[in-house]
Amino acid sequence: TAAALDAVFARAQRMRRMPALRTIDCFHDDPGYVRALARNVSDYWMRHGRPDVLVMSFHGLPRRALDLGDPYHCQCHRTARLLAAELGLDVKQFAVTFQSRFGRAEWLKPYTLDTLVRLGKDRIRRVDVVCPGFVADCLETLEEIAIEARAAFLAAGGREFHYIECLNDQHAWIAALADIALRHLQGWDTAGPGDAELQAQRDRAQRLGAKD
Secondary structure, eight states: OHHHHHHHHHHHTTOSSOOOOOOOOOOTTOHHHHHHHHHHHHHHHHHHOOOSEEEEEEEOOBHHHHHTTOSHHHHHHHHHHHHHHHHTOOTTSEEEEEEOOOSSSOBSSSBHHHHHHHHHHTTOOEEEEEOTTOSSOOHIIIIIIIIIIHHHHHHTTOOEEEEEOOOTTOHHHHHHHHHHHHHHTTTSOOSOOOHHHHHHHHHHHHHTTOOO
16 A cells, blocks of 8 residues: 555656645454454355365565564454454464565565464365455456465365455455445545636636647
8 A cells, every 4th residue: 555655646646736635554453354354254154164264365565664663464354354254263273374475674574375284284174365455356366365375275185175265356355345435535625627617627727828
């Protein structure tokens, strides 16, 4: 999110007239988002049955980010707690892990791959993995989790691995996203000027010497 905002404001620095901007910094504990996550998991379980353990895997960050005060780690755990509560899970029925680490530095723990290997060695029969921090599937979920993590769990002794797809374009999520946006737009004039008013502004500017 911050990287995207950096790009937006870098562009705004080059604009003669900077528009009014409002940003949404996070929605990790938004009730609509959590309900959409829970419905996605519940619908999957209705079709395929329930696992012994649900692993909620989030994208990792270097541990140093947490030590410097980055709220991401806490936000992930809050999302996980809310999702578990919505699904009616106790602490033994789910695990929170972090994926996609690279380099030599320590990253947020526990690591997803290490956790799945341990669960496989413990002869946990079935594990389901969901990635609540991703609203849409990508290579990181479809390859790293659905393929590579699956192989690691099965090789370690696990019997059954299920990857639950992200929210993607599910209606419950799109409705929640629209609600988040509309709440943040409260108090703003979202209608904007009409065509006639815009043309009148152009005419006045041109009469005053504007070239375009």
